[in-house]
Amino acid sequence: xxxxxxxxxxxxxxxxxxxxxxxxxxxxxxxxxxxxxxxxxxxxxxxxxxxxxxxxxxxxxxxxxxxxxxxxxxxxxxxxxxxxxxxxxxxxxxxxxxxxxxxxxxxxxx
Amino acid sequence: xxxxxxxxxxxxxxxxxxxxxxxxxxxxxxxxxxxxxxxxxxxxxxxxxxxxxxxxxxxxxxxxxxxxxxxxxxxxxxxxxxxxxxxxxxxxxxxxxxxxxxxxxxxxxxxxxxxxxxxxxxxxxxxxxxxxxxxxxxxxxxxxxxxxxxxxxxxxxxxxxxxxxxxxxxxxxxxxxxxxxxxxxxxxxxxxxxxxxxxxxxxxxxxxxxxxxxxxxxxxxxxxxxxxxxxxxxxxxxxxxxxxxxxxxxxxxxxxxxxxxxxxxxxxxxxxxxxxxxxxxxxxxxxxxxxxxxxxxxxxxxxxxxxxxxxxxxxxxxxxxxxxxxxxxxxxxxxxxxxxxxxxxxxxxxxxxxxxxxxxxxxxxxxxxxxxxxxxxxxxxxxxxxxxxxxxxxxxxxxxxxxxxxxxxxxx
Ligand SMILES: Cc1cc2nc3c(=O)[nH]c(=O)nc-3n(C[C@H](O)[C@H](O)[C@H](O)COP(=O)(O)OP(=O)(O)OC[C@H]3O[C@@H](n4cnc5c(N)ncnc54)[C@H](O)[C@@H]3O)c2cc1C
Ligand code: FES
Numbered sequence: 001x002x003x004x005x006x007x008x009x010x011x012x013x014x015x016x017x018x019x020x021x022x023x024x025x026x027x028x029x030x031x032x033x034x035x036x037x038x039x040x041x042x043x044x045x046x047x048x049x050x051x052x053x054x055x056x057x058x059x060x061x062x063x064x065x066x067x068x069x070x071x072x073x074x075x076x077x078x079x080x081x082x083x084x085x086x087x088x089x090x091x092x093x094x095x096x097x098x099x100x101x102x103x104x105x106x107x108x109x110x
Numbered sequence: 111x112x113x114x115x116x117x118x119x120x121x122x123x124x125x126x127x128x129x130x131x132x133x134x135x136x137x138x139x140x141x142x143x144x145x146x147x148x149x150x151x152x153x154x155x156x157x158x159x160x161x162x163x164x165x166x167x168x169x170x171x172x173x174x175x176x177x178x179x180x181x182x183x184x185x186x187x188x189x190x191x192x193x194x195x196x197x198x199x200x201x202x203x204x205x206x207x208x209x210x211x212x213x214x215x216x217x218x219x220x221x222x223x224x225x226x227x228x229x230x231x232x233x234x235x236x237x238x239x240x241x242x243x244x245x246x247x248x249x250x251x252x253x254x255x256x257x258x259x260x261x262x263x264x265x266x267x268x269x270x271x272x273x274x275x276x277x278x279x280x281x282x283x284x285x286x287x288x289x290x291x292x293x294x295x296x297x298x299x300x301x302x303x304x305x306x307x308x309x310x311x312x313x314x315x316x317x318x319x320x321x322x323x324x325x326x327x328x329x330x331x332x333x334x335x336x337x338x339x340x341x342x343x344x345x346x347x348x349x350x351x352x353x354x355x356x357x358x359x360x361x362x363x364x365x366x367x368x369x370x371x372x373x374x375x376x377x378x379x380x381x382x383x384x385x386x387x388x389x390x391x392x393x394x395x396x397x398x399x400x401x402x403x404x405x406x407x408x409x410x411x412x413x414x415x416x417x418x419x420x421x422x423x424x425x426x427x428x429x430x431x432x433x434x435x436x437x438x439x440x441x442x443x444x445x446x447x448x449x450x451x452x453x454x455x456x457x458x459x460x461x462x463x464x465x466x467x468x469x470x471x472x473x474x475x476x477x478x479x480x481x482x483x484x485x486x487x488x489x490x491x492x493x494x495x496x497x498x499x500x501x502x503x504x505x506x507x508x509x510x511x512x513x514x515x516x517x518x519x520x521x522x
Contacts, residue, residue: 034174036181038133043407045152045172049431049440050404051486074482078490078511110489 006099010037010055013107022094028103029053029090039105046090051075052109053089054082058102065092065101081106113138115417116200116210118190118355120144122153123216123384123406125172130414132181140182141208143200145189146239149175154403156243157267157346158433162274163247167240193359195377212417215367215375215382216410217352219401224259224345228321234343237264246344253277253341257330259318261288263432265346266301269310270434272344280311280338282318282330291348294445296465297477300457301434308435349401351386364388366399371423373413381417383409389424393474394447402430427493429485437461440485443475443492452500454484464488471497483510490514 003023010018010032020035032040032053044050048071057065062085068076072088079086089103115131117124120142131140144150151170159165178185189203199207221236223229235246246268254277258269261283273279281288287298288305305312317333321343329337353363361375362368366388373381384406388399408426415422430441448467455463457479464484467475473496476488487510491498498513 030174033129033172034177036129036132036177041407043403044431045154045170047154047431047433048482049438050429051489071482075486078483078486078514080490110486 005094005096006101008094008098008100009102010040011102011104012037012039013105025093025095027090028055028092028094029088031094032089037105039109040089041109042090044090048072048075048088048091051079051088054079054106054109055087055089055092055103056081056083056106057085057087057092058104059085061098061101061103064097079106079110081108113211114209115140115212115214116208117142117214117216118200119216119218119352119384119386120146120148120150120185121216121218121384121406122150122172122403123218123410124214125150126407126410127214127216127383127414128178128181128183129173130411131417132183134414134418134420136414136418138211140184141210142178142183142185143188143190143202143208144185145187146241147187148240149173149178149185151240152403153238154431156240157237157264158271160240161237161243161246161268161271170240190355193355193380195359195380198379211379213380214413214417215356215380215386216384216406217355217386219349219351219385221345222348222350224318224321224347226318226320228323228327229345231321231323231327232325233323233327233341234321234345236345237268238349246342249342250275250277255340256280256342256344257282257338257340258344258346259330260346260348261285261290261312261314262292262346262348263289263430265344266305267432267434268344268346269305270308272342273308273310274435277342278311279309280313280340281305282316282332282338283312283314284317286315288312288314293477294448294451294465294467296451296453296457300463300479303458304435304437304461349385351388351399353386356380356382356386364397369409371412372416373409373424374416381413383413391444392423392425394444396446398444400428402428404429427489429489437479438482440478440482441475442478442485442488443467443473445475445477448474450500452503454504454506455481466503468497468500473498487511487514 018037029042041052076086192201258281320331322329351366356367367382432439445467450468452466462480464478478485502508
């Protein structure tokens with residue numbers, strides 16, 4: 001087993017929190033699906049093709065996590081729940097700098 | 111005694127059944143039986159990034175091994191050879207018999223065999239599982255030429271990946287256009303153009319009569335007797351659903367294993383999901399057998415909910431994607447039955463456009479090439495039953511978001 005690199009908290013739309021530890025540079029989508037976090041489907045396996053891994057990064061973290069790329073923008077902006085800090089979880093890789101990151105989930109994935 | 115769900119087949123549908131059962135509150139045993147060595151993995155990259163050497167098997171796993179451990183889901187490698195519905199048991203190829211309270215069939219589909227002499231030669235490959243993709247990859251070091259038989263999505267994706275790796279690639283298609291079974295003539299014409307521009311030798315209306323070689327394939331003989339020399343053949347001529355287990359157990363098979371809107375077969379203890387099933391689509395009223403991840407996931411979620419006593423029916427819009435060269439195609443909905451198309455962008459010149467399909471004034475489907483925004487717009491507009499203004503939709507200056515608010519939900 002690799003050493004723990006950090007923790008990320010996924011907050012469901014109803015407020016339920018899921019703390020997930022990470023040990024490598026998996027994407028947030030992989031972390032969520034492999035830890036049974038409800039509300040992230042990741043149907044395309046992380047190719048930014050399906051849009052079922054929408055998350056909203058906590059304001060305090062957006063500078064570190066970075067804003068969405070052009071492809072993410074195109075995929076997310078049609079969602080009725082799109083927010084300023086919306087990202088695709090499959091395009092956001094865990095790294096030591098993100099230890100403690102909090103992301104919120106929309107009510108529905110598109 | 112705790113109750114036990116047995117899932118047959120460890121692919122996309124079963125991975126989702128596993129995850130959904132725990133979310134939906136199933137606290138009993140979950141036993142996943144699969145005949146491939148690996149836990150469920152993504153098949154789509156097999157003809158795309160994985161074939162091109164850009165990812166590994168570990169990258170393909172749908173969920174990591176820790177997930178199954180944590181959720182107490184037992185993976186058992188083996189092949190189910192029979193179902194005894196009266197005894198509620200399944201038999202395995204190693205002779206063991208296992209009982210179930212609920213049985214979910216997620217047996218998927220297998221490649222349609224190419225019915226010509228020589229199909230068993232070394233160097234001739236199907237492309238369905240990771241073993242197929244690995245054996246294609248392992249032959250690449252010494253291969254300069256490849257022939258792909260079949261111009262469907264998998265054939266064209268394989269052709270693009272092999273071309274990217276520097277091989278000279280010929281694609282042979284029996285029909286008079288590529289993607290004939292799965293898309294409209296306009297999209298076929300677009301992919302025809304791009305494949306030729308990328309240097310693929312694309313031959314339509316071309317039948318194969320034999321694969322030739324002494325132990326290993328060296329040539330493909332065509333109906334007109336021409337022989338195309340090659341080092342490698344990839345066969346992508348469609349799939350057949352794995353329905354034999356269900357059939358032998360006396361369950362109804364209508365193209366696929368027949369399930370209702372809740373994923374049930376006629377046996378209240380037996381369910382099915384994914385490529386092996388057919389069901390009556392509520393939108394079109396037609397019986398469909400779909401071969402895509404979105405369908406596998408949607409049916410799996412429905413089966414899980416039904417098992418756990420929640421009311422859910424198969425409803426999410428089917429969608430699909432395909433990566434070839436620098437093109438990302440995203441398809442929302444099913445275009446069958448369209449009576450009008452609207453184009454946004456020009457498929458005859460560039461490499462970015464969307465083609466929207468309407469039936470009786472309502473948007474039913476869209477093919478979007480390098481237009482993620484148009485795809486997401488379509489997913490939402492179709493699901494909401496909108497009838498966006500065709501003129502505005504065709505106008506590239508229109509902001510798509512504005513059509514979500516303005517369009518009527520009526521029939522025209
Ligand atoms: C190369 C390729 C590219 C693709 N690209 C796309 C794409 O871009 N987008 C998309 O949406 N879809 C794509 N698909 C289709 C997609 O992969 C399938 O729709 C999906 O895998 C269906 O999931 P499933 O669980 O129904 O079946 P499968 O994933 O096929 O899983 C079925 C499993 O059951 C096993 N099995 C069968 N019978 C038994 C038995 N008796 N006992 C034990 N195990 C058994 C099989 O070996 C297999 O492992 C692609 C498929 C391939 C092969
Ligand atoms: S997993 Fe499909 S877009 Fe992120």
